[in-house]
Amino acid sequence: MTQSKLQRGLQTRIVRAEDQLTPGFESFSMPVTRASTVVFPDLATMRALDWKNDAQWRYGLHATPTSLALAQRLATIEGGNHALLQPSGLSSISNVYFGLVKAGDDVLIPDNVYSPNRDHGDWLARDFGITVRYYDPMIGAGIADLIQPNTRLIWLEAPGSVTMEVADVPAITAAARARNVVTAIDNTWSAGLGFRPFDHGVDISVQALTKYQSGGGDVLMGATITVDRELHLKLKAARMRMGIGVSSDDCSLILRSLPTMQLRFEQHDRAALGLAKWLKTRPEIFSGVAPGAIRLSGP
Ligand SMILES: Cc1ncc(COP(=O)(O)O)c(C=O)c1O
Numbered sequence: 001m002t003q004s005k006l007q008r009g010l011q012t013r014i015v016r017a018e019d020q021l022t023p024g025f026e027s028f029s030m031p032v033t034r035a036s037t038v039v040f041p042d043l044a045t046m047r048a049l050d051w052k053n054d055a056q057w058r059y060g061l062h063a064t065p066t067s068l069a070l071a072q073r074l075a076t077i078e079g080g081n082h083a084l085l086q087p088s089g090l091s092s093i094s095n096v097y098f099g100l101v102k103a104g105d106d107v108l109i110p111d112n113v114y115s116p117n118r119d120h121g122d123w124l125a126r127d128f129g130i131t132v133r134y135y136d137p138m139i140g141a142g143i144a145d146l147i148q149p150n151t152r153l154i155w156l157e158a159p160g161s162v163t164m165e166v167a168d169v170p171a172i173t174a175a176a177r178a179r180n181v182v183t184a185i186d187n188t189w190s191a192g193l194g195f196r197p198f199d200h201g202v203d204i205s206v207q208a209l210t211k212y213q214s215g216g217g218d219v220l221m222g223a224t225i226t227v228d229r230e231l232h233l234k235l236k237a238a239r240m241r242m243g244i245g246v247s248s249d250d251c252s253l254i255l256r257s258l259p260t261m262q263l264r265f266e267q268h269d270r271a272a273l274g275l276a277k278w279l280k281t282r283p284e285i286f287s288g289v290a291p292g293a294i295r296l297s298g299p
Pocket residue numbers: 087088089090091114161186188189208209210220221222
């Protein structure tokens with residue numbers, strides 16, 4: 001199958017998720033299901049609920065049909081199996097920390113990480129007995145030398161926030177896997193469209209849905225996406241314990257924007273490339289840079 005056919009297939013699945021249609025009411029939109037308490041036919045049914053099953057409704061905080069629909073579409077976009085929603089991208093980052101690390105553990109963070117993630121790491125290091133070390137994002141396979149017996153989590157961000165270095169993700173994840181260390185990428189810059197982290201050995205993808213997925217500048221939300229169910233359940237347990245949830249109204253705004261995400265992403269790409277090419281002609285921007293040192297790909 002060609003790349004364009006693959007993309008079309010994905011785009012169609014984002015617009016129209018067959019398994020999420022209400023039988024007899026096959027609208028493209030998802031209904032907004034708001035809830036706090038949900039009721040059960042009897043006590044035995046309530047007691048038989050399994051918190052590990054994402055589609056068993058227990059309490060509006062944990063999931064509603066609207067939030068589950070959004071989570072499933074996000075997992076589809078990234079090629080994952082599971083997704084959890086948090087009320088901001090930063091709370092998704094926080095969910096990863098609290099789901100995976102405890103006192104005595106060690107975390108590696110790229111030096112160009114989104115700065116509130118860095119602040120979060122510094123806070124854990126200062127107040128929660130966790131060691132946090134920063135690495136050169138261009139370290140590649142050299143990350144192996146930094147992994148200690150107590151290293152539990154390696155963050156990645158490619159491109160990294162603001163300075164935009166693109167890390168060698170497969171080299172870093174291969175070294176992490178060899179030592180049983182979980183990797184999490186902040187994949188916000190790619191929206192899950194420009195880079196597919198699970199194809200490159202990453203364990204957890206974090207998205208700030210506040211950006212491309214929302215598209216309207218009117219919703220804050222984040223997601224953690226995984227292929228592995230056990231990892232998903234670790235994050236889910238932490239999320240429940242922290243009392244984190246999202247509103248179905250906000251989910252419905254994002255569900256409405258998702259079908260146009262790829263079009264917006266491509267236009268953003270074209271506009272940014274045009275701007276970069278124009279900047280390249282400006283002597284005041286690139287003075288001091290050796291000719292040819294900056295190369296732009298694309299047409
Ligand atoms: C790369 C990246 N990750 C995470 C976030 C956090 O998202 P939120 O603003 O929803 O907390 C942002 C927001 O600027 C971001 O740029």
